[in-house]
Amino acid sequence: MLSPLEESLLSLMMVIIMFGMGSSLTFKDFRLALRHPQAVGVGFASQYMLMPLIAFLLARVLNLTPEQTVGLVLIGCMPGGTTSNIFAYFSKSLLSLSIMMTICSTLAGFIMVPLLMEFYTQGIDDAFRIPPDQIARLLFVLLIPTLIGMWLRRKNSNIGAVIELMGGILGAIVIVFLVVTWVPRNWRLLAETGWEVYAAVILVGLIGFAFGYLFSRALRLNPQKARTVSLETGIQNGPLAALIVIMTFADETQQLILLIPVMYSLFIVINSTFATLFYRRWTRREELARDQAKVEPA
Numbered sequence: 567m568l569s570p571l572e573e574s575l576l577s578l579m580m581v582i583i584m585f586g587m588g589s590s591l592t593f594k595d596f597r598l599a600l601r602h603p604q605a606v607g608v609g610f611a612s613q614y615m616l617m618p619l620i621a622f623l624l625a626r627v628l629n630l631t632p633e634q635t636v637g638l639v640l641i642g643c644m645p646g647g648t649t650s651n652i653f654a655y656f657s658k659s660l661l662s663l664s665i666m667m668t669i670c671s672t673l674a675g676f677i678m679v680p681l682l683m684e685f686y687t688q689g690i691d692d693a694f695r696i697p698p699d700q701i702a703r704l705l706f707v708l709l710i711p712t713l714i715g716m717w718l719r720r721k722n723s724n725i726g727a728v729i730e731l732m733g734g735i736l737g738a739i740v741i742v743f744l745v746v747t748w749v750p751r752n753w754r755l756l757a758e759t760g761w762e763v764y765a766a767v768i769l770v771g772l773i774g775f776a777f778g779y780l781f782s783r784a785l786r787l788n789p790q791k792a793r794t795v796s797l798e799t800g801i802q803n804g805p806l807a808a809l810i811v812i813m814t815f816a817d818e819t820q821q822l823i824l825l826i827p828v829m830y831s832l833f834i835v836i837n838s839t840f841a842t843l844f845y846r847r848w849t850r851r852e853e854l855a856r857d858q859a860k861v862e863p864a
Contacts, residue, residue: 572747588712618642622686630763630766634826644807650664650838658849683701701810759825
């Protein structure tokens with residue numbers, strides 16, 4: 567499903583993204599996050615409570631195979647990715663909150679993801695399950711470039727800003743390259759894949775958007791923060807899930823499990839684009855309403 571070159575590029579992309587993510591942060595940002603403790607907490611709960619459960623229930627309802635179930639649950643357990651930060655920016659949500667939620671879920675990932683995967687994949691043949699220590703080791707290793715990026719940003723803010731920009735550009739180039747090379751080569755696989763898989767990879771993101779928003783509003787976050795949590799909940803780190811599968815399995819088992827993270831990564835961009843356009847229009851209506859409210863008393 568992925569050529570050796572694409573697997574290498576995927577690994578390189580994850581290092582670049584984590585390096586760039588760290589370079590975008592300063593230790594002061596964590597203090598600023600304390601201004602939105604409830605929002606960060608709600609986002610964390612949405613990420614690690616709602617999404618794994620949504621993925622697990624979808625796999626049961628759609629009667630997915632054990633391999634597909636592992637792939638979908640892995641997507642549900644993933645921390646947020648930098649893609650959510652991009653869509654948060656264009657949707658006029660709170661970008662700073664989105665970045666902090668991504669960082670918090672990523673830092674906690676090497677503990678939470680193995681625990682959740684162990685819990686939600688009970689009863690599945692051990693040949694298809696991902697060892698928790700394998701997940702923890704990989705996620706811990708990926709934290710190293712994040713911490714190095716933060717250290718460089720603290721030492722020299724200009725170097726940190728350049729690395730952040732380069733990380734974003736290179737990461738985007740690698741993603742585009744993978745999509746452009748993968749889809750034409752695997753069009754037959756896409757044509758032969760059952761509707762259950764398409765429904766799973768599309769619905770897990772859409773349901774995540776809806777439940778993330780409703781959960782946030784139920785806990786009394788304002789609409790802008792709720793939209794930020796919504797995007798952060800539905801947009802999971804698909805490339806990281808694919809990398810975990812590649813580093814864990816081989817041969818046919820790898821291909822069967824890898825199908826879900828790869829297809830999710832393709833469709834979440836489409837889902838997120840529509841969600842962003844919807845939220846952006848929603849935000850504009852709120853801004854117009856506030857402007858009118860200021861003018862009318864005068």
